[in-house]
């Protein structure tokens with residue numbers, strides 16, 4: 001069996017797909033979405049296709065090694081996202097070839113269903129804002145979700161006056177009042193705080209018992225992250241912008257967080273996500289795989305979640321379930337998704353829907369500045 005064809009699709013903002021077809025007609029799908037960089041990974045996949053066409057698709061680890069290590073320069077989010085999507089598509093082919101879901105090739109499931117968490121929060125305390133938040137919460141709770149994540153949003157300078165901090169703190173405590181003590185609530189700081197501000201805010205919200213705070217500071221400086229963790233009495237998480245085991249090594253060795261959040265479409269695909277998760281187990285860290293993109297990446301994540309003992313919950317955004325892109329979108333029942341049962345990734349992409357291309361500009365994030373004209377973090 002040989003790889004015959006590699007095609008790419010861009011059906012929505014934050015959803016780019018790669019389809020690999022073999023000479024005996026097997027098809028594998030992967031997701032190469034790199035948020036805010038809509039053209040780069042498509043170009044990278046085109047380059048990698050020259051290497052892959054004519055090769056045996058079942059030599060997954062070999063191809064991973066070649067793509068990562070050849071041509072001298074390693075890593076970076078563009079190459080790793082292209083590699084991640086290709087890796088997912090090759091696993092899809094391997095599962096179909098052997099006639100089993102991918103997680104059975106990864107060692108077999110250690111759980112029967114995957115706990116997912118949804119995005120929900122209160123950001124606006126006005127009557128209309130609260131009504132909107134209540135409506136979404138009711139809908140999500142009817143689906144059985146037991147964990148939610150939101151964030152402070154907006155632009156944060158090096159420090160903010162009490163009114164800004166207090167508003168976020170009031171939102172957090174209102175959320176806890178609404179959901180009660182059985183539900184977990186997490187906050188994503190999007191790496192836009194300084195260590196001091198992150199620690200200050202975490203202390204203000206510690207009484208409502210967050211599940212975790214994600215990316216309190218940017219990802220480049222592990223000592224700064226460790227500083228936050230050491231001063232906060234609840235779990236800190238990070239990792240959506242870290243790539244490969246080597247990218248996580250320092251986080252592990254410094255015990256810089258409680259939870260890691262590798263993204264299956266950035267960190268190196270199914271192959272690398274499982275290795276990172278297995279490394280995390282040694283450090284008593286759980287994984288909360290990041291996934292704020294499309295349904296193929298979401299599905300790929302679930303196959304790793306199924307086989308990793310130190311899995312806590314899977315991030316899931318509305319479009320991850322696949323409505324309008326998968327023939328059979330995923331269903332959340334009582335806060336969980338049942339393991340896929342079909343061979344490969346266990347999904348069928350609606351190719352007609354996938355073939356609708358959106359303009360690249362729809363995904364560009366725009367320009368984001370503070371009042372004084374200086375650049376703000378998104």
Ligand SMILES: [Mg+2]
Pocket residue numbers: 188190214215240
């Ligand atoms: Mg995040």
